[in-house]
Structure formats: C-alpha cells, structure tokens
Amino acid sequence: MNLYRLPAYELHQLIQDREISIQELTRSIFQRIEELEDKIKAFLSLDIEGAMEQARRLDRKLSQGKKLGSLGGIPIAVKDNICLKGKRTTCGSRILEDFRPPYSATVAQRLKEADAIIIGKTNMDEFAMGSSTENSVFQVTRNPWNLGSIPGGSSGGSAAAVASGETVMALGSDTGGSIRQPASFCGVVGLKPTYGRVSRYGLVAFASSLDQIGPITRDVRDCALLLGVLNGRDELDSTSLDYPVPSYLEYLVPDLKDMRIGLPREYFVPGMSHEVREAIVQATGVLEKLGAKVEEVSLPHTEYAIATYYLIATAEASSNLARYDGVGYGLRTRGKTNLIEMYKKSRQEGFGEEVKRRIMLGTYVLSKGYYEDYYGKAGRVRTLVRQDFEEVFQSYDAVVTPASPTVAFKIGEKVDDPLKMYLSDIFTISANLAGIPGISVPCGYSQEGLPIGLQILAKAFDETTLLRIAYAYEQSTNWHKSKPEDLKL
Amino acid sequence: MKKIIDREQVRYIAHLARLELSEEEEKKFTRQLGEILAWVDKLKELDTSEVPLTSHALPLTNVFREDELKRSLSEKEAFLNAPQKKRSHFQVPKVIGD
Numbered sequence A: 001m002n003l004y005r006l007p008a009y010e011l012h013q014l015i016q017d018r019e020i021s022i023q024e025l026t027r028s029i030f031q032r033i034e035e036l037e038d039k040i041k042a043f044l045s046l047d048i049e050g051a052m053e054q055a056r057r058l059d060r061k062l063s064q065g066k067k068l069g070s071l072g073g074i075p076i077a078v079k080d081n082i083c084l085k086g087k088r089t090t091c092g093s094r095i096l097e098d099f100r101p102p103y104s105a106t107v108a109q110r111l112k113e114a115d116a117i118i119i120g121k122t123n124m125d126e127f128a129m130g131s132s133t134e135n136s137v138f139q140v141t142r143n144p145w146n147l148g149s150i151p152g153g154s155s156g157g158s159a160a161a162v163a164s165g166e167t168v169m170a171l172g173s174d175t176g177g178s179i180r181q182p183a184s185f186c187g188v189v190g191l192k193p194t195y196g197r198v199s200r201y202g203l204v205a206f207a208s209s210l211d212q213i214g215p216i217t218r219d220v221r222d223c224a225l226l227l228g229v230l231n232g233r234d235e236l237d238s239t240s241l242d243y244p245v246p247s248y249l250e251y252l253v254p255d256l257k258d259m260r261i262g263l264p265r266e267y268f269v270p271g272m273s274h275e276v277r278e279a280i281v282q283a284t285g286v287l288e289k290l291g292a293k294v295e296e297v298s299l300p301h302t303e304y305a306i307a308t309y310y311l312i313a314t315a316e317a318s319s320n321l322a323r324y325d326g327v328g329y330g331l332r333t334r335g336k337t338n339l340i341e342m343y344k345k346s347r348q349e350g351f352g353e354e355v356k357r358r359i360m361l362g363t364y365v366l367s368k369g370y371y372e373d374y375y376g377k378a379g380r381v382r383t384l385v386r387q388d389f390e391e392v393f394q395s396y397d398a399v400v401t402p403a404s405p406t407v408a409f410k411i412g413e414k415v416d417d418p419l420k421m422y423l424s425d426i427f428t429i430s431a432n433l434a435g436i437p438g439i440s441v442p443c444g445y446s447q448e449g450l451p452i453g454l455q456i457l458a459k460a461f462d463e464t465t466l467l468r469i470a471y472a473y474e475q476s477t478n479w480h481k482s483k484p485e486d487l488k489l
Numbered sequence B: 001m002k003k004i005i006d007r008e009q010v011r012y013i014a015h016l017a018r019l020e021l022s023e024e025e026e027k028k029f030t031r032q033l034g035e036i037l038a039w040v041d042k043l044k045e046l047d048t049s050e051v052p053l054t055s056h057a058l059p060l061t062n063v064f065r066e067d068e069l070k071r072s073l074s075e076k077e078a079f080l081n082a083p084q085k086k087r088s089h090f091q092v093p094k095v096i097g098d
Helices: A009-016 A022-040 A048-063 A105-112 A156-164 A180-186 A222-231 A274-289 A302-323 A337-351 A355-366 A369-395 A417-424 A429-434 A463-475 B007-016 B022-044 B074-079
Strands: A043-046 A075-079 A117-122 A169-174 A189-192 A212-217 A260-264 A293-297 A398-402 A439-446 A451-458
Touching: A009 A022, A009 A222, A022 A043, A022 A048, A022 A075, A022 A117, A022 A156, A022 A451, A043 A156, A048 A302, A048 A463, A075 A105, A075 A156, A075 A398, A105 A222, A117 A156, A156 A169, A156 A212, A169 A189, A169 A222, A180 A189, A180 A212, A180 A293, A180 A439, A189 A463, A212 A222, A212 A274, A222 A463, A260 A274, A260 A369, A274 A293, A274 A398, A274 A439, A274 A451, A274 A463, A302 A355, A302 A369, A302 A417, A302 A429, A302 B022, A355 A369, A355 B007, A369 A429, A369 B022, A398 A463, A417 B022, A439 A463, A451 A463, A451 B007, B007 B022
Parallel strands: A075 A117, A075 A169, A260 A293, A260 A398
Antiparallel strands: A043 A117, A169 A212, A189 A212, A189 A439, A398 A451, A439 A451
C-alpha cells in the first residue's frame, strides 16, 4: 500500500486504528519527496527534523491513549506566503529570501492545534502574482501529469505536491484563482473560501480585499475536513467574520435533489478549448442525473471582470508592497546611498519583473488625475459583477463553470506576454471580486492526459452547498482516482 | 493613435513607486503598460454613474475591540530581521544634514 496516495481521512483512520504509525507515514512522504522532488520542484524548503519530531510526539500521545486532533498525524505542505515562526517565508521573492517571521499565521496555529504535521513550504509565483508559478525567483515547478507543462499558479507548488503524492494536503492562497486554477491543472481539489471565512493573519498581503487562504486536497472530503480546521473568527484579522461555522462533513451526501444549478452562458467563450467545453457539458449531465436542475443563466458583466481585477489587485498590491523598503526586514541594497536611493535600489534588486510591472500599474491607477478613471471605475464595475451573482443566487443554489478555458499550458508559453497570462484567470477572478466561495474538482482529462477542472461557485458563506455538489459529483465519477503515476512519472 | 502612457510618465511613476528601473525595463514597461491600459479601457463601455463603489466584498464597517494590554513581539523579535540596526533602532542612511 502506498501511503502517500491515500486521502487524509483514510490515513487518519489507519492511524487511530494503530494500523500505521505517524512516523511511518511521515517518513513515507519524505521518501516520496526524495524520489520526485528533482523533477517536480514543488518545495522551497522542507522541515524534516521538525516534522519527524512532531510525528514522534504524536505517536507517543497516541500510545498514551490520548485522542488526537482532527488532522492528527497528517502531513501538510504550506504555501510560502504563509508565515511560520522562525521558518524561512520567502513568498517566492528575492526581497524576502532570508525572512524568518517572528510569529506564525493563524492558520498555521490551527493546523498545529489539530495535530497536523507541517512538512515544508511550497513554491509560488512571486508575491502570488502569476498563473503558472514561473514567476518564482527560485525555481520552476513542473506539472506532475506532464513535466513540460506548468502546474498553474500562483499556488503551483502546493497543487503539484498534492498531485504527486509529495504531501497529503496543502494550503494555498487565492486572490484571483490561485488555488482553483492550479488545482484544476493538477487534477486535485482546491477551494477558495468566502472572503472573511478564514483568517488572513500571517498571510503575506497581496491584494487585501481579495486574498483568501484555502485547502488543496486529494478529494472533497479532505477539503471539507481541512476547511473545518482553518475557518472561523480570528481576532487578529478584523476582516475574518464571526459567522456560524458548520460541520461541513455532515453535508457530504451523494445526491442533489432539489438543487438548482446555473450554467452561465458568458463562460463559454471563444478561445475555450473544445475538450474543456465537452468535459463541462458531460459534468452537467452527471449533476442532472444526481437530481439537480441545471439551467442556463447569465452573468452579464463577466467580460469586464479581468480588467476590473487587474486594476483593483494592482492598486492594492502597490500599496501593500510599499512596506518593502529595506528598513525593518527584507533585502537592503549594499553600498553607500542616501535614503531614497536605498529604497529604490533595494526594491529594484529585490522584486522580480512581474511584481514591478504590477506595482507600476497599481501606482499609476492610484495616482492623481487617474484615480477615478481607473481605480474608481473598477470599484464600480466590481459592484456590477457582485450584483450579477446576487441576482442569480436568488433563484439558484450554485453555478458551475470551467475552472480555466484550457488545460495546463507549456512552460515558457506565456511568460513574455503578461496580457495573455492574465486572460488565463478569466473564469476564477469574478469569485474574488464578489467575495464568494469557489471550488475546483477534477472532471476529465484532455487527449494528452492533462486534467480538467469543474468550478462550482455559491453565495457568500454557503460552502456547505459548494462541498455537497462537489462531493456528489466526485462520488459518481472516477476522475479523482486517476493519479499522474498512471502516466509513468 | 495617442499613447496612453509615455516613457516620461513611466519614469515618474517609477519614482513614486520607489523603483529604479533599468533602461530596458522602462522601455518594456512603457509598451506593456500601454497595452494593458488600452485593454482595461473597455470598462468605459459601461455607464457606472449611478453605481456605488465596492472597495470590499463584505458589508463590514468598523470593527472594534477592547483596548487591552496584551503581549506583543519582544524587542528582540521585532529586530530579528532588520538589515541594519543599532541598539534598539533600525538604522538607515543619513537623512538630514548632507
């Protein structure tokens, strides 16, 4: 039995039943990493010592007859923009290359309280700005299904690690699709929670009104399990809401009776791959068979979402990233300069090209004379995008769309064309603008064997509906059971 | 067609953003930002004169808490990542007097 292939809830059971030890499981994951990491390059750092120490501690706890938390003994990887006290947190950037946060993110604290084992930090586009993980200054992560393809981004390291068996679960962050798009490209499950569902304390800020941390897992049950650990009010993040936290696992039932699901016509755009379209059409057939009523709906402002997003996200980023000034932490240029020169040189040396491009765009759209035309305009269109969803959710429980118009593209294919790269987020971005939750589940494979993802969106704080639909769909298909191994990794 | 953004503006924006761009980057960004701005112009098709601005997806206004004394980072922890420090100060290049 290959332990690294099993979902967390099965592993958790095996651990409870004392069929396997936590140390055994943790070792098997690190062994898998050793075998594959040269090819995949999903991790920026590993904490073998810390993880094995935690595994020993938990095994001891278990042998003393004590009960473990809901993720007891489960290895988990964390995206490198989430702070772990004393551990390198680079954000995929030169400017934070040596940064060791003096505190841990709230989600890391919650993983610890649930007795999970954090095994390492995963690769990402610098400051989560990108859709392919190629913007990491450290390494290029490869898609486990095809090593010549990108894993998606910006949480590409996390998605690739889950898909390849280099971890059991992972955390990602999603500002415009950075959990759902890589999950879809790597054939795993990824969920962006409602804005305010999960604390952002200790997440390195990119665009504060859009960022959310969420789970990337092997299947929907694991996703529900992990979300249940992460979510809930945190007094350290004033935007985390004091909202009832459901026990998600209870909503995982294999039927969709009385569910009304919308299929937004604007998501079937020209330029969308034929295979993706086919897979989504097939998936809606499955949803109908499960009892759901699927009907075409309209989200009329969809075509404006990307432009809106790139104005708002870059504006917020330019402001958030002003803190990297070479004074309190992060890279400072060597050599003698005055203060302003020191700021400029440190930032020039520390930031990569995409980050600079976005800081420039964000600074421009916030600057005097342009603010209302760009940032103001985008904020108003954002209202329209949000209202589109509110309208549809008055009559429908959820909408389904492709997670991305294509399967994973080739490494290098879009790096020189930022606009083209931005367009690959076309289907995921609206959910961030509207603040609603979204999930991607595997729904097929292209002819060359690359995964396709089905995205489900629901109204704010209705993750239970999202998970119920995703679960019912998953359980009546076999997509999630295929592994890249079948393709001789 | 009039350019939306020229090299001079790019230089000025870079100064505001505290970035020291290379010649090459200036050129490249002038072209790319121009393309991106031309493309976001499609938002102008929409009449938003009556639409309120969303700056935040949640209906949240002010969130208050009690002003209580709590443990925060120690001085040592706060300076752990400082590129340059002197006793309990962050050290920067001289600002006044040159």
